[in-house]
Amino acid sequence: MAELDIHQIPVLSDNYVYLARCRATGMTAVVDPAVAAPVLAEAARLGWTITHILNTHHHGDHVGGNREIMAATGCTVVGPRADRARIPGISVEVDEGDVYRLGECEAKVFFVPGHTSGHIAYWFEESDALFCGDTLFALGCGRLFEGTPEQMWRSLSKLRVLPPETRVFCAHEYTQANARFALSVDAGNSALRSRAAEIDALRAEGRPTVPSTLGSERATNPFLRADDPALAEALGLAGRDPVSVFTEVRHRKDVF
Structure with a gap:
């Protein structure tokens, strides 16, 4: 399997949006686009062609750029099956245990409710990359807006057993x-x-x-x-x- 090139884009006051590009094929996903303009600009500057959006959950600072990026690129929107009604433009629904391919790069999908009821995370094992949205933060975790402590502890327990070298690409500078x-x-x-x-x-x-x-x-x-x-x-x-x-x-x- 191929590896990802990952480019981090700071937006709004403390959000991070990620461009994740399959080295073998050039297919490029935007992870949780809060806004569109800086993402499109960075992709153009890098010469990367956006083919996908990977959403972890429905909050506006994670999906706010979906439709504008779709309109500009014709990309495919991938998101949580449990939250399909709240993910703008979703056409591919994924859930616990699914494997989603971005070119030759494979992401294992984890269902990690707690912050929201439908939250998911994407683990690209070959790239040591975990895109966990607002479930796990550096030294923190997301507030429990739609879930229970029991749910969030189970969700975090799924993620913490991944290899220690896994890079945690969370969505905020908190x-x-x-x-x-x-x-x-x-x-x-x-x-x-x-x-x-x-x-x-x-x-x-x-x-x-x-x-x-x-x-x-x-x-x-x-x-x-x-x-x-x-x-x-x-x-x-x-x-x-x-x-x-x-x-x-x-x-x-x-x-x-």
């Missing part, structure tokens, strides 16, 4: 704020303290903190560590089940 929160619940985590300092240095230089890696997330992201006894104890929840710990972490983040 990392510095997420680090401040993570330190408030997990101050004894030396790996987290080191990572927070690195993040501050990157942002001071105006550089992105995304993508991260799944190995780093497993070591430092409190939302992936709800089954870690050390985190449970730090929260005063020693011996409690992971969903209870996750629920408490999510609640604290919501009011942080």
